[in-house]
Amino acid sequence: MATLPILHFNDVYRVQPFKIHPKSTETIDVTQFAAMLDGVRESWPRRPDGGRDGLVLFSGDVFAPSTESSVTRGSHMVPVMNAIGIDVSVTGNHDFDFGYPHLSKLVQDTNFPWVLSNIVDTTTSRVPEHLLEYVVLERAGVRIGFIGLVEKEWISTVPTWPENFEYRDMAEVGIELSKRLRNPDGEHKCDIVIALTHARVPNDVHLAKALNALSPSAQAKRSIINEHGADIILGGHDHLYYVSRGVTSWENYDTTQPVLGAEDDHGDVLIVKSGTDFRDLSEFTLQLEDTPSGSVRRKVIKEIRGKHLETQPGSKKCERIAKLLETLLSSVSKALKMPVCKTSVELDLRSALIRTQETAAANWFADVLRHAYDDAPSMQGGADGVFICAGTLRGDSVYGPGIITLGDIMEILPFEDPIIALELDGETIWAALEASLETFPAQEGRFPVISGFRVSWDSRRPPGQRVLGVWLTKEPAESAAPSGAATPTPHSASSSVSSFQSAATPTGSVTPLIDGEPIPRVKGGRTYRVISREYMAQGHDGFVMLKGQRYLVDDESGQMMSAIVRKYLLGCRFVNRLARLASQADVSLLHPDTPALVSRERARQERHARAKSRTRPEHKHVSSRSPSAGPSAGGGISARWRQAAGRALRWSRAHYRELIGVAGREHMSGVDCVNGEVIRGAASRVGDDTPEEEPDVDTEEDLPTIHPVVDGRLKDEGRA
Numbered sequence: 158m159a160t161l162p163i164l165h166f167n168d169v170y171r172v173q174p175f176k177i178h179p180k181s182t183e184t185i186d187v188t189q190f191a192a193m194l195d196g197v198r199e200s201w202p203r204r205p206d207g208g209r210d211g212l213v214l215f216s217g218d219v220f221a222p223s224t225e226s227s228v229t230r231g232s233h234m235v236p237v238m239n240a241i242g243i244d245v246s247v248t249g250n251h252d253f254d255f256g257y258p259h260l261s262k263l264v265q266d267t268n269f270p271w272v273l274s275n276i277v278d279t280t281t282s283r284v285p286e287h288l289l290e291y292v293v294l295e296r297a298g299v300r301i302g303f304i305g306l307v308e309k310e311w312i313s314t315v316p317t318w319p320e321n322f323e324y325r326d327m328a329e330v331g332i333e334l335s336k337r338l339r340n341p342d343g344e345h346k347c348d349i350v351i352a353l354t355h356a357r358v359p360n361d362v363h364l365a366k367a368l369n370a371l372s373p374s375a376q377a378k379r380s381i382i383n384e385h386g387a388d389i390i391l392g393g394h395d396h397l398y399y400v401s402r403g404v405t406s407w408e409n410y411d412t413t414q415p416v417l418g419a420e421d422d423h424g425d426v427l428i429v430k431s432g433t434d435f436r437d438l439s440e441f442t443l444q445l446e447d448t449p450s451g452s453v454r455r456k457v458i459k460e461i462r463g464k465h466l467e468t469q470p471g472s473k474k475c476e477r478i479a480k481l482l483e484t485l486l487s488s489v490s491k492a493l494k495m496p497v498c499k500t501s502v503e504l505d506l507r508s509a510l511i512r513t514q515e516t517a518a519a520n521w522f523a524d525v526l527r528h529a530y531d532d533a534p535s536m537q538g539g540a541d542g543v544f545i546c547a548g549t550l551r552g553d554s555v556y557g558p559g560i561i562t563l564g565d566i567m568e569i570l571p572f573e574d575p576i577i578a579l580e581l582d583g584e585t586i587w588a589a590l591e592a593s594l595e596t597f598p599a600q601e602g603r604f605p606v607i608s609g610f611r612v613s614w615d616s617r618r619p620p621g622q623r624v625l626g627v628w629l630t631k632e633p634a635e636s637a638a639p640s641g642a643a644t645p646t647p648h649s650a651s652s653s654v655s656s657f658q659s660a661a662t663p664t665g666s667v668t669p670l671i672d673g674e675p676i677p678r679v680k681g682g683r684t685y686r687v688i689s690r691e692y693m694a695q696g697h698d699g700f701v702m703l704k705g706q707r708y709l710v711d712d713e714s715g716q717m718m719s720a721i722v723r724k725y726l727l728g729c730r731f732v733n734r735l736a737r738l739a740s741q742a743d744v745s746l747l748h749p750d751t752p753a754l755v756s757r758e759r760a761r762q763e764r765h766a767r768a769k770s771r772t773r774p775e776h777k778h779v780s781s782r783s784p785s786a787g788p789s790a791g792g793g794i795s796a797r798w799r800q801a802a803g804r805a806l807r808w809s810r811a812h813y814r815e816l817i818g819v820a821g822r823e824h825m826s827g828v829d830c831v832n833g834e835v836i837r838g839a840a841s842r843v844g845d846d847t848p849e850e851e852p853d854v855d856t857e858e859d860l861p862t863i864h865p866v867v868d869g870r871l872k873d874e875g876r877a
Contacts, residue, residue, distance in 0.1 A: 158459065159348075159445040161297045162201055164194060167216035167355075167393030168249065168433040170223040172237055172482060177436070183470035188482065190435035190468045191241050191475035197440050197466070198242075210297050213242060216393030216431070217249025217307075217355040220263055224573060227719035228492050228563060230255045230825075232833035233485045235266045236840040240478050243269040245292050247305030247353035249393055253315050254716050255724065256821030257322075258747055261287045266837040272305030272353060275330040279321045291334055293345050299445060299456065302338035302347035304387070306331060306364065308356035311394070313534040314714035317821030327356070328367035335368075335385040339453055348456040349445065352387035358399060358418035358430070361392045365401070365426035372403020373459055375425035382452040389427040389443070389458065394713060398432040398465060400439070407441075409465040427461060438466040484839045488832075493564030495830035497726045499862040500557035506569055507555065511547040512600040514873070519550055521865035522570075522722065523608035526688050528813035529721045530578055532821075535709050539810065540578060541629060541685040542609025544586070546593060546698060548602020549690060549718070560860075563830060566726075567719055574691040575715025580707040581687050584680040586610075587624055588702040595620035595699075603698045607870055608688075611670050616875040625874060629673035629685075632810065670868055691715060721817070728816035729861035730828040732758050737859065748822040754815050828859060 174184035194213070201209040219238060220231025231254075238246075248271055252260055264271050264287045273288040284290045292303040306327040312318055331352060338347040352368065354361055364370075368386030371379070395418075402412045402424040422428070431439040441463025445456040504518040505511070511519050523543045531539040552569040581589075590612060593605040597616050605612070613625040676685065689703065691712040696704035735744060735751075736758040746752060826833060 158447075159297055159299050159456065161299050161301075161443040161445060162211035163391075163439075163441055163443065164197060164211070164213045165216070165391050165429055165439040165441075166194075166431045166435075166437065167391075168218040168396055169435050170218070170221070170226070170251075171434060172223075172225060172233065173486070175434070177470060185436065185468040185470055185472075186474075187237060187435045188474040188476075188479045189472045190438065191478045192473045193466055193468055194241065194438060195475060196473075197438075204296075212244050212294070212296055212301070214303075214351070214353060214391055215243050215246040216353050216391055217247045218251045218393060219246075219249070220260065221251045221254035222573065222575065222717040222720060224567065224571070224717075224719070225489055226254075227567065227717055227723055228489050229831055229836050230259060230723075230829070230833060231263055232831070232836040233489065233839070235263055235837040236481055236485065237478065239268045240481055240840060243267075244294060245269065245303045245353065246271050247307070247355055247393075248273050248288065249355040250307075250311040250315055250714055251716075253318070254720060255825075256317050256823075257285065257319050258822065258824050261285075262824070262826070262833070263837070264288065272303055273307065274304045274334060275306050275325040275327050277323045277325060278319075279323050285319075285322060291338060293338065293347060300346060300348045302334070302345060302350045304331060304334050304338075304350060304352050306352055306354045306356070308354075308360045308394075310357065310360070311355070311714050314530065314536075314710045316530050316532040317818050318532075318534070319822075327354070327360075327364050331364070331368045331387055332385050335387065339385070339455070341451075346455075349388040349443075349454070349458075350386070352390045354390055354392040355394045356392060358392075358395055358397070358416065359421070361390055361428050361430070362401075362419055362421050362426060365390050365428055366421075370427050372401070372425055372427050373405065373461070374403060376457060382448040382454050382457060385453055388454070389429070389461070392428060392430040395430055396433040396713065397430065398437050399428070399430040400463065400465075401426050401428040403427055404429075404441075404463060405460045406462045407465065408463070409467070427458065429463070436468050438468075440464045440466055480843050481840055484843050485836065488836050488839065492831040493562065493567060495563050496560045496857070496860055497563050497566060497723070497830060498561050498729070499559060499860050500561055501862055501864045502558055502866075504556040504561070504569075504865065506550055506552040508547075508553050508600055511550055511606075512602060512604045513598060514876075515867050515869070515871035517865035517867050518556075519547060519606040520608065520868065520870065521863060522550060522718070523606050525722050525725050525813060525817075526576055526718065527608040528810065528817055529576055529688065529716065530710050531810075531814040532818050533710065536578060536686060539686070539814065540609065540688045543607055543688040544589060544610075544693075545606045545688075545690050546602055546693065546700075547604040547606055548698070549606065561863075563723075566722055570717075570719040570722060572690075572692070573717060575712050576710075576718055576721060577689060577691050577694055577708060577712055577715040578710035579687050579689055579694060579703065580684045580709055581703075582681055582684050583627075583676045583678050585702050585706065586627060586676055586685065586687070587678040589700055590614070590624050590627065591621050592699045592702065594623045597623075603700070605871060610676070611672060611870050611872075613872050613874060616873050618875075627676040629676065630670045630870070631673035632671070670870055690718075724820040725813065725817050726861060727825045727828060728818070728820035730859050731819060731823060731825055732816060733859040733861060734828050736762055746823060748819070750815075751819060751823060754819060 172187045174186040177183050198209050201211040204210045219234050225233055270292045271288050274290050278285050294301050309324050335350050338345045369381045369384040370387045370390050371381055399416050400407050400410055400412055401422050429439050431437050443458050444460035446459040527540050527543045530536040551571050556565050593603045611628045611630050614623045693700045694703050735755040
């Protein structure tokens with residue numbers, strides 16, 4: 158009987174110290190997790206090649222989301238995971254957060270294989286390049302085949318999921334690969350097959366039954382020695398620690414406790430899911446029994462005994478990873494000083510302003526967020542609107558006019574809870590707006606920040622009765638620009654003139670938002686796709702009406718605000734760079750839609766340049782801090798430019814969708830202010846004082862320029 162030791166973990170994000178509980182002062186970090194893992198691994202016998210005779214397995218989600226990942230786009234996790242020492246990994250949904258092209262770069266720089274068995278690139282009829290269909294290793298005298306299976310549900314929430322990536326049923330692929338890996342006449346002749354998955358608990362339970370990953374007690378009732386499938390499932394995605402009831406024994410975990418989603422686990426399957434965030438680690442051994450000669454399964458699991466290990470505050474640290482983190486965090490600190498855009502107006506994020514009235518800066522952030530998941534299959538048609546609260550936006554300072562750094566963005570958007578999408582009826586939208594306005598004039602963080610809606614309210618009315626009306630906004634009908642005028646869009650010249658939904662007319666009045674259909678306060682009836690924060694969706698800060706609403710993009714699939722804004726700005730800079738180049742011949746583009754996007758931008762820049770030669774702005778900057786600033790401020794933009802700017806909304810949806818999308822479909826390294834390649838190679842620089850190589854990007858020429866405005870989307874009739 159063979160004994161196979163295994164360590165398993167999944168869904169890890171943060172490398173800096175974090176609290177073990179929100180109310181605790183005690184912290185843990187990856188260095189302590191690594192020391193705990195090393196302590197177990199070092200007890201294993203050595204192989205002839207010097208390695209330890211066991212397995213360290215990972216079930217996906219490492220490159221996002223976290224504050225550090227928003228800065229490095231996941232590059233800092235490459236040397237960390239390489240240093241931990243992993244044998245095989247499956248990809249998770251968040252590993253695609255910055256797009257498959259970027260994931261392919263990250264994967265190539267890791268020192269371990271990544272499997273993704275049930276996704277096929279239809280252009281090659283193979284699994285995606287740089288990922289593997291399966292892996293075969295030998296440990297403790299056992300030949301093990303590894304397959305990677307992911308559920309269909311989260312694929313539908315991934316923006317910029319490649320159109321040529323086709324999902325195949327997990328169970329069908331598992332059976333098919335079992336036949337290839339176990340074939341006695343084939344090249345692999347595997348003794349067992351381990352399925353690494355990234356799926357919800359119910360899907361893992363269903364898959365385990367379909368793949369005959371049965372517990373020893375279930376095998377005693379029904380032999381599986383001649384059944385194809387997997388022997389055990391090691392899963393991720395749920396962020397919970399769960400071990401199926403069929404294990405022989407498990408220390409520090411009660412396998413009899415009820416687990417939501419595991420109702421069909423009757424002790425007949427073998428599944429291990431190992432928590433999250435460098436907090437949890439599963440240590441277990443498989444006792445493998447030989448089967449009669451000629452059986453489909455050469456070995457079966459006779460016993461599985463394990464232990465739930467938890468990283469403890471104050472525990473020993475892994476010094477080699479601690480030194481690595483010093484180098485990595487130094488790179489992150491330098492990156493925060495790099496410019497990511499320019500603003501033509503002040504971004505006033507002072508609490509006294511954003512928590513009591515509509516502001517240009519809040520409008521701009523909301524406008525970007527609205528289109529975060531436009532390309533996700535679960536959000537066909539995009540979101541109807543955004544509803545977050547002003548407390549989401551921090552910094553309490555005035556930024557610009559001028560350069561905005563990556564550090565500024567991270568300071569304004571510090572929170573790590575994901576941006577999610579909910580399906581809400583009119584009653585819930587009205588109730589949420591009333592809750593957000595009821596504490597006015599107190600400077601509460603719940604004050605609303607919106608996009609896609611126009612809200613009329615009256616601060617003179619009693620709390621709970623302040624909302625007068627809610628409307629969807631719509632884009633103006635197509636109309637030709639004035640002869641010879643520039644056609645300003647949210648992304649024009651070498652600028653991203655965003656949030657131009659309302660602009661000053663030549664007379665200085667405001668071109669208002671165009672109301673679409675009203676949203677009636679009706680329970681049931683039509684529902685609306687609304688972007689919000691997971692913090693709010695959990696009912697915090699008075700938003701109890703949002704709790705329990707249907708998710709279109711949930712907390713496990715949602716991305717961080719800072720990452721979404723970062724992708725948008727990268728996309729702007731990328732298109733600016735290509736539009737400026739005389740020829741794209743030397744640029745390798747991956748997506749067929751990109752050349753047309755660049756051509757449109759080049760044409761806009763040329764129109765803008767011609768118009769600028771005919772007109773001259775009256776003032777260089779408009780302050781968004783003053784009550785008279787923004788669209789209603791006379792001056793600020795030349796008359797002809799102002800006329801055309803009123804039509805800019807008609808491009809806004811395509812603008813945001815295209816520029817967020819291009820950041821996930823093309824390689825952004827050439828325009829990224831953060832040198833990911835250098836960060837991924839940080840292990841070679843530990844203890845080296847040689848100055849870090851700066852990224853090869855121009856600091857100014859291709860930077861997008863934003864021009865947020867106040868457009869009347871949140872009008873207080875009591876102060877009109």
